[in-house]
Amino acid sequence: PILYLITPTYYRLSQIPDLTRLANTLAHVKKAHWIVVEDAYHESQRVLALLNQSSITYTYLTKRESKKARASNLKGVSQRNAGIEWIRQHHIPTVDGVFYFADDDNTYSLELFEEMRKTRKVSIWPVGFAGGRAVETPKVENGKVVGFSAWSPEREFAVDMAGFALNVKVLFDHPNMKFSYNTENSFQETEFLQQCCTRDDLEPLADECTKILVWHTRTENPDMGFVKPQDVKHLMKFYA
Numbered sequence: 001p002i003l004y005l006i007t008p009t010y011y012r013l014s015q016i017p018d019l020t021r022l023a024n025t026l027a028h029v030k031k032a033h034w035i036v037v038e039d040a041y042h043e044s045q046r047v048l049a050l051l052n053q054s055s056i057t058y059t060y061l062t063k064r065e066s067k068k069a070r071a072s073n074l075k076g077v078s079q080r081n082a083g084i085e086w087i088r089q090h091h092i093p094t095v096d097g098v099f100y101f102a103d104d105d106n107t108y109s110l111e112l113f114e115e116m117r118k119t120r121k122v123s124i125w126p127v128g129f130a131g132g133r134a135v136e137t138p139k140v141e142n143g144k145v146v147g148f149s150a151w152s153p154e155r156e157f158a159v160d161m162a163g164f165a166l167n168v169k170v171l172f173d174h175p176n177m178k179f180s181y182n183t184e185n186s187f188q189e190t191e192f193l194q195q196c197c198t199r200d201d202l203e204p205l206a207d208e209c210t211k212i213l214v215w216h217t218r219t220e221n222p223d224m225g226f227v228k229p230q231d232v233k234h235l236m237k238f239y240a
């Protein structure tokens with residue numbers, strides 16, 4: 001199957017370094033289409049230049065985050081919805097496809113992308129450093145997910161955005177499925193998956209969830225002494 005990798009992104013000092021690292025990872029992934037959705041009104045030269053320099057097939061969209069989502073402190077909602085809507089409009093239904101939400105600041109092993117190609121409906125795997133733990137993972141017994149070792153494990157799907165993938169046919173079987181703009185923070189994954197799936201549908205990958213293939217790393221803001229982020233607009237001329 002082809003892989004659709006949906007990446008929300010937004011301007012901050014670490015945006016281009018983070019996207020550089022992700023682009024370098026994705027350059028090794030075959031049969032993939034990178035859907036980068038910037039939280040902005042207009043395309044930016046810096047992101048466009050980065051995408052054009054990479055060898056990856058991509059689509060660059062912009063979608064400003066909704067006020068509702070921002071008020072609930074949710075990140076990436078409108079961007080991920082724009083990404084799945086793009087797939088609904090452009091995917092050729094006779095082709096097998098899998099989609100995954102790849103945030104711009106996580107760390108991805110190359111093996112992860114090959115694993116997720118196995119997704120028939122919905123697949124799941126451990127995520128390192130997520131939910132305030134060393135690892136958040138589904139509990140697997142006899143090849144079935146029976147629960148979660150995770151923050152708020154009573155959630156139907158106690159999984160970080162980086163810990164699951166879906167077959168694109170799910171988007172056509174559930175044409176209204178999307179991320180909610182007013183869900184409680186940390187419930188966006190479970191509320192999204194509840195629209196299409198039950199726990200019983202989960203296909204555990206990464207050797208029955210015994211391997212960590214993705215980490216919820218986060219990039220520290222660069223230390224620039226007393227220089228404030230808004231005072232480094234001149235950085236932009238280095239990127240375009």
Ligand code: UGA
Pocket residue numbers: 007008009010038039065073074075076079102103104105160161162185186188216218
């Ligand atoms: C955690 C989860 O891993 C995210 O998938 C989830 O969206 C997020 O919580 C949440 O609170 O909603 P975290 O590291 O806290 O992740 O979030 P970020 O990495 O800062 O943001 C998630 C994605 O949204 C990133 O790709 C980021 O570039 C993007 N984003 C963030 C925007 O597009 N706009 C923003 O204002 C902030």
Ligand code: MN
Pocket residue numbers: 103105106217218
């Ligand atoms: Mn993050």
